[in-house]
Amino acid sequence: LNWLGVDVESLRPTHINKLHLTTQSGKSTYANLPLGGFGISRYTLDNYLYQLLLNSGVTVFQESVTDVQFDEDLFTVKTTNNMTFTAKQVIGAYGKRSALDIKLDRPFIKKKAPFLGVKAHYKGGFPDDIVALHNFKGGYCGVSKVEDDKINICYLADYETFKEYKNIESYQQNVLMKNKVLKDILQRSELLFEAPITISQLSFGAKQAVTNHVLMVGDAAGLIHPLCGNGMAMAFHGAKIVSETLIAYLNRDIKSRAELEKKYTKIWNKTFNSRLKTGSILSSLLQREILTDFLINVITKMPWLLKQIIKRTHGKPLLGND
Template sequence: MPTPLHSDILILGGGLAGLTNALHLTKAGLHVRLLEKGEYPRHKVCGEYISNEVLPYLDSLGFDPFALGATAMERCLLSTVEGKTVEAPLPLGGFGLSRYRMDNELYKLVLAQGGEILQETVEDVQFNQDQFTVSTRSGQEYTAPLVIGAFGKRSKLDVALDRPFMQKNAPYLGVKAHYAGDFPEDLVALYNFDGGYCGVSKVEEGRINICYLANYNTFKTYKNLATYEQEVVRKNPLLNEILHQVTPLFERPLTISQISFARKENVCEHVLMSGDAAGMIHPLCGNGMGMAITSAQLLSQEILQYFTSKHPDRQRLEAAYSAQWQQQFRKRLLFGRAFNALFYRPQFFAASISLLTILPGMLPFFIRQTHGEVVDG
């Protein structure tokens, strides 16, 4: 057995939250190791829209999305199944950038700051005598006083930690691909269809990101994605027009199943959860990436207080992070669940669109409920 490798922080998972945590903590002078089973760069199922609320924080980390070709967005559009629409300005604005490019750039920034990112598959996490021991498939062990769980929406580690949300129904399927074609650069749009909704927006290099979330119960009666898209997704005439005019840039769409929006603990068995592992907002709210970045910031700040304290207190750290997380995101999640319920009831959603056409100022109000204030660096 190789000698265990020790660090100040172990981060399990190298998605948006894990990389942001790694960059923040490495820049602050801590010895950070991040364990990620995949390689960079790679595409992920994601809406790829981020609210401008996180721009000052990203700037403080040395990350400029617009230098990477991000598109600036100022408007949002909602469409019913029948194609009736309502449009409004985005209160803070946002930008589009692919996870392929964003994650890879964060990865390079972490390495440039001296952080370690290792391609490892984590098999087990143990906590004993105030220290974690993490075992990987390669047979290597890693130790650290703190571990961040940033392993995304659903992981084998959630099973190993016996997290309650894993016992609940997770009936959602996510599908995403990039396309070439015409679509307004400043617009992020959501198109309702029976059993789901589809987001369309631009990312770098003029690519169009089309990503939809469907209830698996509406999908399972069809043989494949192509049939489901033709028989269900394209019933929205506006979405059908877009899909008819664009050209796929992927050999095949990316998919992810068993997506859960159930409540999660922010800390489990002393593992500090970050990003989607701590909690997810429904994608139709359009701010999951911003939420992941903000949760990483909150956690990094609390961890730095822990390490600079004369008397580090794990219990205080865990309680403070959980309180901060709930204060920041509880209202967003409540509104997100309400919006999701509305989208899956087409008649109610159509009535809501009719009301919003009469009172268009209500849409920016609802958007603000699922977004936060500008996050300082």
């Protein structure tokens, strides 16, 4: 980010270097995070990047894309306000799940997704330097601090478990708070949102990095699992890959669209596939209480194992010229 001229420190992020992992039964362990990270909200970071774009002379259209068509080596993009754009290349950076996925006939969108995501900011006491992962029946909850002393609490829940309860508050009281550490955090924290934000139909199944010639990035290319490290960092890394590959194509260093798509897919898979698969395996383990307790017991006795898990899910430091 510094290489791009992004001054993250001006946004007053927290600096995170420890992981705290707990189970519903009370098992607990800590680990250092060698690469570290910073805590900042998507809203603050997105707005900062938006202002950077405006200051650089970029025109931003506040539109929702409804359709993308490709014909005779040219894209046509349509929006909700009947605007039409043409472009030599389109990048899909629209997140986890969109009506565009239906338009593009992506296979994953046809499958029933079993997970629900819930997120909110809170006011309360929590260490600045820790990211916590608290397990509960049917899911797990991440807790960390972001800018302005706010606590970011988000959790992934199995929809079958969630639908047994009338609302989020009831679910949290009856399911999440069975984990005593999580119960203590929630009871000592005050909700800053009017209501938590929910995202349904979360699928961690495989996606394609290229669909109908659109180059996908971030969650649109493959849903970045909470256990794969810093999701925003992975999204930035993916954006760097697509930018560099696309520049090579526009400069004619890559000779054809077919070569562009093949190269981008190869680099994306090499960079992220292993981490996403490891995260998926860990997610399956954390949804089974007995296996989670066993895993915590093992890594408590063998700390090197947790270090290897962190290494396999967090990747390597990304430098500007990498």
